[in-house]
Amino acid sequence: PKDIRNSGNIPRYVRVNILKTNVEEIIKHFCEQDGYRCIDEPTDLTDLRQTIKRDVHIPELLVFPPNTDLHDHGLLLSGHIILQDKASCFPAYILSPPKDAHVIDACAAPGNKTTHLSAIMKNTGKIWAFDIDRKRLDLLKTLTERAGYIEAIHCSFLNVDPKDDKFANVEYILLDPSCSGSGIVSRLDCLIDSLENNLVSNKEQKTCHPKDARLQHLSEFQTQLILHAFKCTYLSRVPSVKKVTYSTCSIHAEENERVVKEILQTTDDFVLADRDKVIPSWERRGDNNELAEDTAQKLIRTSPEDSTNGFFVACFVRKVKQYGSNI
Numbered sequence: 333p334k335d336i337r338n339s340g341n342i343p344r345y346v347r348v349n350i351l352k353t354n355v356e357e358i359i360k361h362f363c364e365q366d367g368y369r370c371i372d373e374p375t376d377l378t379d380l381r382q383t384i385k386r387d388v389h390i391p392e393l394l395v396f397p398p399n400t401d402l403h404d405h406g407l408l409l410s411g412h413i414i415l416q417d418k419a420s421c422f423p424a425y426i427l428s429p430p431k432d433a434h435v436i437d438a439c440a441a442p443g444n445k446t447t448h449l450s451a452i453m454k455n456t457g458k459i460w461a462f463d464i465d466r467k468r469l470d471l472l473k474t475l476t477e478r479a480g481y482i483e484a485i486h487c488s489f490l491n492v493d494p495k496d497d498k499f500a501n502v503e504y505i506l507l508d509p510s511c512s513g514s515g516i517v518s519r520l521d522c523l524i525d526s527l528e529n530n531l532v533s534n535k536e537q538k539t540c541h542p543k544d545a546r547l548q549h550l551s552e553f554q555t556q557l558i559l560h561a562f563k564c565t566y567l568s569r570v571p572s573v574k575k576v577t578y579s580t581c582s583i584h585a586e587e588n589e590r591v592v593k594e595i596l597q598t599t600d601d602f603v604l605a606d607r608d609k610v611i612p613s614w615e616r617r618g619d620n621n622e623l624a625e626d627t628a629q630k631l632i633r634t635s636p637e638d639s640t641n642g643f644f645v646a647c648f649v650r651k652v653k654q655y656g657s658n659i
């Protein structure tokens with residue numbers, strides 16, 4: 333699949349931290365201080381030279397030319413902008429918890445999506461951010477240290493009691509678990525090279541082309557996490573969770589459509605949100621070789637062909653009439 337090779341051509345995406353500033357201010361800064369030219373209308377990704385564009389799908393996302401180096405930029409160091417790939421902005425945007433919501437970010441570190449959630453919630457409500465990796469969670473704590481409504485907790489989400497009264501009002505859960513990472517462009521190139529040349533050493537094969545057993549293990553773990561998230565209840569009985577996004581940066585159906593298929597076969601309580609609630613203008617949908625066309629249409633896939641990394645998002649909603657109108 334040579335056409336998906338796009339290393340180095342993925343734009344530099346910049347998410348504006350709308351808790352500190354706004355998109356107009358950031359564009360003004362880049363134009364006046366750094367000599368950029370802004371194409372001021374939402375647009376697709378054709379000519380990127382020396383320009384900044386607003387992203388056509390995510391309102392607070394700006395698109396810079398590929399390889400733009402902003403790592404030392406003052407706006408990044410001051411937390412006014414965040415470097416985040418476009419596809420990785422989709423889960424929080426799709427979950428879109430309202431102001432004052434109670435939210436769980438189940439696999440949260442280093443916190444890109446946690447901070448995106450808090451921006452969407454305008455610094456209100458409560459976010460519990462879990463992660464099993466202490467070092468990564470320390471990064472999240474640094475990123476969110478002045479946000480008292482974000483509680484970082486070092487543990488496996490699978491060990492969290494979803495019936496704890498603390499979580500009684502949790503209605504939204506973002507699940508972005510560990511995955512093979514096969515959608516990340518540098519790894520995709522590696523995967524394609526190994527398939528094309530068939531010249532790789534065993535060691536390379538291990539990192540570039542995950543074995544079936546590893547994918548199987550990951551997909552079982554991912555399925556377990558989703559089912560655990562569905563268990564959050566109020567007073568140990570009344571369902572509270574009504575919307576759960578599941579995402580991976582994997583291109584493997586085992587971690588994507590097949591996990592969704594397994595979940596839909598296991599639960600009677602959740603269904604996939606309709607396509608019109610899941611970035612309807614995004615064209616690349618789930619793989620219809622894996623699921624019926626109407627089901628696949630409710631899922632999102634992204635690829636370097638879309639100028640972003642390979643990514644997958646599913647959005648589950650509770651199958652209860654009373655929630656129908658506000659999700």
Ligand code: SAM
Binds near residue numbers: 441442
């Ligand atoms: N959502 C993060 C972000 O946007 O910055 C990236 C999350 S990364 C893809 C997956 C994370 O899941 C890793 O930080 C890993 O330590 C964490 N993880 C793996 N198993 C876990 C578990 N059982 N409970 C909680 N976190 C877990």
